[in-house]
Amino acid sequence: MLVQFTLAIALTLFSHSSSAQIGKKAAEFSLPAVNGETVTLQSFRGKVVLLNFWATWCGPCREELPELARVQEKFRQRGLAVVAVTVDNELENVRSFLKKYDIKLQALCDKKKKVANAYAVEKMPSSYLIDRTGVIRFIHRGYSPEELKRIENEIDELLDKP
Amino acid sequence: MSEDREMRHLTRFDLRYSIRDFHILKGCFMKRNSCLSLASLLLLALQFFANGCATVKPYERELLAQRIMDFDKAKAEEAKERHWLETLEGSSGGIGGSGGGCACN
Numbered sequence: 126m127l128v129q130f131t132l133a134i135a136l137t138l139f140s141h142s143s144s145a146q147i148g149k150k151a152a153e154f155s156l157p158a159v160n161g162e163t164v165t166l167q168s169f170r171g172k173v174v175l176l177n178f179w180a181t182w183c184g185p186c187r188e189e190l191p192e193l194a195r196v197q198e199k200f201r202q203r204g205l206a207v208v209a210v211t212v213d214n215e216l217e218n219v220r221s222f223l224k225k226y227d228i229k230l231q232a233l234c235d236k237k238k239k240v241a242n243a244y245a246v247e248k249m250p251s252s253y254l255i256d257r258t259g260v261i262r263f264i265h266r267g268y269s270p271e272e273l274k275r276i277e278n279e280i281d282e283l284l285d286k287p
Numbered sequence: 288m289s290e291d292r293e294m295r296h297l298t299r300f301d302l303r304y305s306i307r308d309f310h311i312l313k314g315c316f317m318k319r320n321s322c323l324s325l326a327s328l329l330l331l332a333l334q335f336f337a338n339g340c341a342t343v344k345p346y347e348r349e350l351l352a353q354r355i356m357d358f359d360k361a362k363a364e365e366a367k368e369r370h371w372l373e374t375l376e377g378s379s380g381g382i383g384g385s386g387g388g389c390a391c392n
Contacts, residue, residue, distance in 0.1 A: 180349065182349050182353070183352065212349075238344075238346055241344075241346040242344075247345060249346060
């Protein structure tokens, strides 16, 4: 009976465990960019990647994205790639948002939400910091200026590593 | 002599209560076991049935994030419409809210 009880608790606790975890290899994907070309995560190998999940209908995401564009510019020379994956259904909304705020980021469209599902996105926005070898090093959920500061420090730390 | 009888009586009395306590304790222990068993069964059942519940994931809330889905979005419009209706019908306070049209609130 004790075994049965333990099993029940274990099943309840671990049935929804996330696939994207710190220290694990980031799941590979191939998504269409806003401009039409297909982009893979593999193509960023050797760079530090900040994989951000966002949407035009999400308030904090709209606040965060221009900041991420600034971070991209700040660390571009040192080898940072900010990849902004949008889960919007309407691509036109994404295009007009990026144009309106003059955001120059690699924006990919995950209309079918397959990549968001693979990364088990729990909050919007969510950012996954992937090192040069393709391993997830940090996960950030939600947005706040303090959180962004932490992200910048972590990027700095990862860029220093070979 | 009478004291000795009393002592024996007390011992029998104590023994009877000890046996009763033992049965109560045994009952509690068995009850605890059955409770644990029931709880584990419930957890297992929950495990199976919870998988049938669909939760809207954060990245699937595009339609839910629309203004039309907000219950409070039309608060200002509703207040205007209520004011118009109350003026027209002379029914201030009829819909609800504080005061009964005495202008004291």
